[in-house]
Amino acid sequence: MPKYPLALAALALSAAAHADDDGFFSHWLDNVGATQAEQPSWVTPLVTVTPRLEQEYRFDYVSQQLASGYHNDNYGNGKGLELIPSENTEIVINAPPYIDHTQPGAKDGWGDLSFLLKYRLLSANAENGNYILTAFLGTGFATGERPNGGVADTVSATIAGGKGWGNFDVQSTIGVTVPRNNFDEVGRTWQWNTAFQYRLPYRFWPEIEYNWTHFSGGPHDGKSQGFVTAGVVLGKIPLYERIGLTLGAGYQHAVTSFHTYSNALVLTGRMPF
Numbered sequence: 001m002p003k004y005p006l007a008l009a010a011l012a013l014s015a016a017a018h019a020d021d022d023g024f025f026s027h028w029l030d031n032v033g034a035t036q037a038e039q040p041s042w043v044t045p046l047v048t049v050t051p052r053l054e055q056e057y058r059f060d061y062v063s064q065q066l067a068s069g070y071h072n073d074n075y076g077n078g079k080g081l082e083l084i085p086s087e088n089t090e091i092v093i094n095a096p097p098y099i100d101h102t103q104p105g106a107k108d109g110w111g112d113l114s115f116l117l118k119y120r121l122l123s124a125n126a127e128n129g130n131y132i133l134t135a136f137l138g139t140g141f142a143t144g145e146r147p148n149g150g151v152a153d154t155v156s157a158t159i160a161g162g163k164g165w166g167n168f169d170v171q172s173t174i175g176v177t178v179p180r181n182n183f184d185e186v187g188r189t190w191q192w193n194t195a196f197q198y199r200l201p202y203r204f205w206p207e208i209e210y211n212w213t214h215f216s217g218g219p220h221d222g223k224s225q226g227f228v229t230a231g232v233v234l235g236k237i238p239l240y241e242r243i244g245l246t247l248g249a250g251y252q253h254a255v256t257s258f259h260t261y262s263n264a265l266v267l268t269g270r271m272p273f
Helices: 003-017 024-037
Strands: 056-065 071-076 080-086 089-094 098-101 113-124 131-141 154-165 168-179 188-198 204-216 224-240 243-254 263-272
Touching: 024 080, 131 168, 204 243, 224 263
Parallel strands: none
Antiparallel strands: 056 071, 056 080, 056 263, 071 098, 080 089, 089 113, 113 131, 131 154, 154 168, 168 188, 188 204, 204 224, 224 243, 243 263
16 A cells, blocks of 8 residues: 555544543544544545544545556545544545556656635434535645646635435535646636435435536636546444444446546545544
């Protein structure tokens, strides 16, 4: 496994291992539990970023099938360490993914480093309404080399919400990403993602997602692409004390005439603590 994900995973496990110790870690993890108890208990979808506040280490694998017949394997997919430092707040450190290309001559390598700040505006657990509303502010740095990294640093703003009815829930986000430089070459992107989930026995959460992107400026100016993602997430399996394991898998298929790839296999592994 690449060194960046290993370093973040070690940090997460180190924090969780101190859950029973007196002092800073014990107090912090108690506050995390109290914060999460005030929100719905759904699982994070495969693609849609959840409005819930999570504390976990996450590593995804995505294999994109291109129209040419070749595919790109993305190890990490821009995921990483998610921490709840204080009530209503989450910080996400997304490690650079490693991207492998099967097309001859394509250069393999690292993608970009990014960070995300979540601030929970409203929330209620299942006993008090089962809803949530959260604002995101993200930033990306063009640390990777082309074609695996971008050519501009970016800033993104997103509003995310969700509502549950018994075992069924909907989680949705809408946001925009704007480059901080090289605008003509990159342009801005608008993203809308919505996930529909249903909780079954034995921690299974089947889901359907719609993932839509509109390009304004840049090489795809005026075009939009949409994907439907079908999959299932296995909810948290307790391992030790606060540490657990969450797994998921899905298949993504393009449903618009324009698309930058045709379909994708999506796998996710998460270690909440």
